[in-house]
Amino acid sequence: MPITITVRKNGSLGISADDAAQIVLLDADGAVIPPRAEGRPMSLCRCGASKVKPFCDGSHKEAGFIDPVDAPVDTPAS
Numbered sequence: 001m002p003i004t005i006t007v008r009k010n011g012s013l014g015i016s017a018d019d020a021a022q023i024v025l026l027d028a029d030g031a032v033i034p035p036r037a038e039g040r041p042m043s044l045c046r047c048g049a050s051k052v053k054p055f056c057d058g059s060h061k062e063a064g065f066i067d068p069v070d071a072p073v074d075t076p077a078s
């Protein structure tokens with residue numbers, strides 16, 4: 001299976017591969033960011049609330065993160 005990135009509904013970006021060593025996460029300077037937990041699927045925060053960025057720590061639930069695709073759209077007053 002190829003490296004797969006899953007946009008989780010109202011949550012993180014899940015990254016998985018048959019061989020976790022195929023997944024290399026780099027910071028803005030090109031340095032390797034070690035996985036948070038060896039042998040577990042990588043999960044990246046996209047809500048901004050995680051205390052362990054760039055990884056998801058589940059804070060999106062408390063933050064009430066709603067996927068922008070599903071977020072209500074403000075309608076202009078007429």
Ligand code: FES
Pocket residue numbers: 011012013044045046047048049050055056057058059060061
């Ligand atoms: S997506 Fe989970 S803490 Fe941000």
